[in-house]
């Protein structure tokens with residue numbers, strides 16, 4: 653299987669103080685659902701931000717499909733983020749004065765063919781709330797709208813930072829299940845940060861970070877179905 657993203661000896665220090673990441677090398681395969689686990693403060697978000705081009709490493713390389721992302725100019729990086737990458741965060745980040753449909757359409761990139769809007773909103777189960785504003789939606793509906801906005805450009809890779817962190821059990825399961833569907837239907841690779849071991853059990857690959865180092869990297873040969881997750 654070919655790799656969509658590779659990191660080589662990534663380190664990160666903020667303000668020349670303590671090293672938060674201490675040399676992380678890993679490779680993410682195309683069309684896989686990968687979970688990054690680890691204790692609070694271990695550096696998961698920092699790593700995800702570096703892999704997704706939101707943050708520069710102090711040293712080390714990030715390579716996307718053979719191209720060194722860490723050497724991209726600001727404008728190449730902006731194009732890459734606009735065309736190839738989707739982001740989903742814990743706090744949805746929807747615009748309050750726009751409807752669901754308008755929020756989703758913000759995600760369309762001028763340089764790539766969008767996914768079919770009707771099919772995508774049907775898959776995500778939000779086709780009946782498209783004229784609602786965020787304040788009129790449940791948390792689960794807001795997050796599914798945010799996912800639609802992130803993937804409508806048909807990104808190659810979707811970065812999710814605690815994307816179920818604000819949701820209850822049933823909405824979290826639904827979101828994880830939908831992300832797996834998007835991977836299976838559209839071939840979008842998913843990189844998902846979580847503290848939740850059950851979500852990790854659904855992944856193809858489970859990477860654990862501890863104290864800024866790669867602690868464990870497991871290929872999960874028997875992922876459980878997201879609909880069969882047992883919470884708690």
Ligand SMILES: Nc1ncnc2c1ncn2[C@@H]1O[C@H](COP(=O)(O)OP(=O)(O)OP(=O)(O)O)[C@@H](O)[C@H]1O
Pocket residue numbers: 666672690691692693694695696697698699
């Ligand atoms: N911009 C920043 N400036 C200074 N320190 C930072 C910055 N961002 C993160 N850190 C520090 O880096 C360390 C790792 O943070 P990070 O958010 O990557 O951890 P995490 O594993 O994602 O934690 P959590 O699970 O609690 O979200 C923390 O000690 C944090 O305070």
